[in-house]
Amino acid sequence: MSAPVLTVTGLRVEVEDGPLVVDDLSLDLAAGEALGLVGESGSGKTTVAQALLAYTRPGLRITSGSVQVAGEELLGRDERELRRRRGRLVSYVPQDPSTALNPSIRVGNHVHEILAAHDLDDDSDERVTSVLERVQLPTNRPFLRRFPHQLSGGQQQRLAIALALVCDPQVVVLDEPTTGLDVVTQARILEEISRLRGSDVALVYVSHDLAVVSSVADRIAVMYAGRIVEEGPTREIVTAPRHPYSAGLIASVPDHVEPRQLVGIPGVAVGFADRLPGCAFASRCPLRIPACEEAVPELAQVGDHHFARCIRWESTLLPRIEPRHDELRAAQKAVLSVEELEAVHRTRQGTVIAAERISFAVEEGACVALVGESGSGKTTIARCIVGLHAPSGGSIAIDGRPLAPRAAQRSREQRRAIQIVFQNPYDSLNPRRSVEDAVSWPARSLLGMSARDARAAVAVMLERVRLPARIARRYPAELSGGERQRVAIARALAAKPKVLVCDEVTSALDVSIQAAVLDLLAELRRELQLSLLFISHDLGVVASVADRVLVLELGLICEEGAVRSVLSSPQSPYTVRLVTAAPSIAAPRA
Amino acid sequence: MSATSIADVIGRRLSFTRSWSVRIGLIVLAFVLGVAFIGPYFAPYSPSAIPGIPFSPPSHTYWLGNDYLGEDVFSRVLSGGRTVILYGALATLIAYAVGGSIGLLAGFTRGRLDDVLMRAMDVLLAFPPILFLLVIATGAGSNIFALVLAIAIIHVPSIARILRAATLEVSVRGYVEAAAARGDRTHVILRREILPNIWGPIVADGGPRFTVSILLVAAVNFLGLGVSPPTADWALMISENRAGITINIWAVVAPALMIAALTVSINLIADAIASGLGKSVETEALRR
Secondary structure, eight states: OOOEEEEEEEEEEEETTSOEEEEEEEEEEETTOEEEEEOOTTSSHHHHHHHTTTOOOTTEEEEEEEEEETTEEOTTOOHHHHHHHBTTTEEEEOSOHHHHSOTTSOHHHHHHHHHHHTTOOTTHHHHHHHHHHHTTOOOSHHHHTOOGGGSOHHHHHHHHHHHHHTTOOSEEEEESTTTTSOHHHHHHHHHHHHHHGGGTOEEEEEESOHHHHHHHOSEEEEEETTEEEEEEEHHHHHHSOOSHHHHHHHHTOOOSSSOBOOOOOSSOOOOSTTOOSSOTTGGGOTTOOGGGGTSOOOOEEEETTEEEOOTTGGGOOOOOOOBOOOOOOOOOOEEEEEEEEEEEEEETTEEEEEEEEEEEEEETTOEEEEEOOTTSSHHHHHHHHHTSSOOSEEEEEETTEEOOSSGGGSOHHHHHHEEEEOSOTTTSSOTTSOHHHHHHHHHHHHHOOOHHHHHHHHHHHHHHTTOOGGGGGOOGGGSOHHHHHHHHHHHHHTTOOSEEEEESTTTTSOHHHHHHHHHHHHHHHHHHOOEEEEEESOHHHHHHHOSEEEEEETTEEEEEEEHHHHHHSOOSHHHHHHHHHSOOTTSOOO | OOHHHHHHHHHHHHGGGGSHHHHHHHHHHHHHHHHHHTGGGGOSSOTTOOOSOTTOOOOSSSTTOBOTTSOBHHHHHHHSHHHHHHHHHHHHHHHHHHHHHHHHHHHHHOHHHHHHHHHHHHHHHTSOHHHHHHHHHHHHOSOHHHHHHHHHHHHHHHHHHHHHHHHHHHTTSHHHHHHHHHTOOHHHHIIIIIGGGOHHHHHHHHHHHHHHHHHHHHHHHHTTSSSOTTSOOHHHHHHHHGGGTTTOTHHHHHHHHHHHHHHHHHHHHHHHHHHHHHHHHHHHHHHO
16 A cells, blocks of 8 residues: 555544544545445544544534644644645535535636635636536536536536545545435446546545445445444455444345345444443444443454454354345235326426326235336325325226325225325424324324224334334434334324335435334235335335336336346346446445 | 433423523513502502592602592502403404414415415405504494404414415425325314424414504504593503603503513513524434
């Protein structure tokens, strides 16, 4: 390895008068190298990313350590000196380009502004052109005069990356640069990022998505509760992790190339405030021994350039990666059938067709997935089925009986039969209603139970979604995202449905939590003979849960079939594009 | 729920009392309400007795002097708060019941009903409030309930607009959609899912609105169109005694101070509750 361009030693970040957020973090990075910084929400990865520019969010403080870029120390400098070094030595690409770009500044002026700020107004126009060319953005006048909102999500992110490259920095920190982009766009941005590596820039790629990170990074550092728990070459981390947390994380990443049985990590990640002495992961760790809770383990060398912060790393089992138990069964009678469904959105500009000629059936106990990018019409189809959006043609039937277009016009029995769970666990529960209230209500309104009986049934429902009964008195704000999503599932189950419509139910959750929720859904299918209509943009997730898949492109079904065959040998060009673009942890960077 | 979490919830509910402006507001409000509702029992004279010489300055027997008829100002201040506060509160409550229902319904259903309701509100909004009030007052005579209703009607369109906006924001949330997908009736969704989540704007708006109601009641009484003499009423007192302001200033200042104290304290409290509600939403957002 050549001399490092980025050296971080003993970095500590604290909440002012509060707990440590980042504890004793050390890293180094050589020119042209890409380091993936992986962690779940609350692991401190964004705090580290920003600390690499000697910046912290308000309320946080860097208390000790050193961050050196190309031999220059960044910490302890005043704001004016830092401003000259940020951008030139190290630059930052934020997560959401739609909010990171100033909406009232034109594309060209975004670049000019940075050049001016760094007194680099030499031959400005040419420089702007070359910067944009580097990320394959158009360089013509009309494009330079556009405002950020006139760019696509992918173009916005390219522009954000271009801005980070304007001053030829030695290190670029990318904070979740592809989160929120469609897979195809994500794949192009990742390609762009991979190309940067050829130009001697060192990259720090921060993400929650191991599959994405494994496709761009040479080395991966796994963070948990503010510490690096494991660091090593990508291939080793992915195939032979030595820290139980990394192993658990890897076992919970869904994959469409090799559909696998997902195994979640039990429990919830600890917050910084209630971190106990000793290993922060101990409470969730299958290998825990008393010594784990006594002192924070040191990073131990476990291989060539491979370190793990675990005293029992030698006993860590390799991630249990089993191929998915296939549950395809003989065709049974359809519970839900959709025929020639058509739906439109009426806007002021005119009518947009959201779904056209959609026909499919969901059999008893089966899981059918609707897959597509945003704007493919998958959510509209779900809303038609549950009666939130009146279709403009076709029919939806449950047990062979056609349904009225609106939920309010359907019989109580029909409304009970179909329940929906939404994407965002943070707004699918009423913040002013307790868990008990939320879960008991459907039994009262749809099953006609008395308030007392319905409350008594809450504990059963909570147990069914693997939540302790004591959670019933809590309010949504006191629950984690995964817990909230379980409560939302319990609320749907309380109506004793035949079909559960799951609209992107795990896309807002961390992978280890996602795996547990997906596992729960699979169990519910088996136990209750529940049918699932599973809507997702994530091929890996679909590969792990669905029996059959329908691929949607612009409101039309472009391909359908058994999950395995569609994903392994896609026929339609659109599916081919989706499948090749989706990142896979089974094919990490060499 | 464990004991600590109960304490937690109560603490959170009451945490707004920690700020000084709220403490002052609560103390002043308690004082004004005490004067208005308990005061009459402690009045040294009957509010309509005429024991003294008109406009005599404060003395040992008449602590705040006498008014234009020679009535005891102190006794009348103690007795004159109920009408203003009760009618103000009544008008505000009626306004929220009507305007709130319209706003919730318009915001939740959207579509044609929304258009019809909101255009109707625009028509109401076009009347100048004081003029509207005077027309009703001259039409209905000194019927205080007609005036209370008129004050409520003045508030209705703006309440409807504010709550409609708040409802629009809440009704796209997942829990509202889930209720709609369950086929819950509209009034159930409004009561269970939407109303509890728009208390913030209601409280923030309600404080100032209550004070406006009180001031409107006071204005009507001041003009002699509401309660009529010899009833003791703070607003009426200001009007009755303004001729003698140079002789016994207390006959005007005392009731005016009471009205001012009432409105200021209500606003202090409402502001704090509203920002407290905002804060709990913010901390929730931070936890995400």
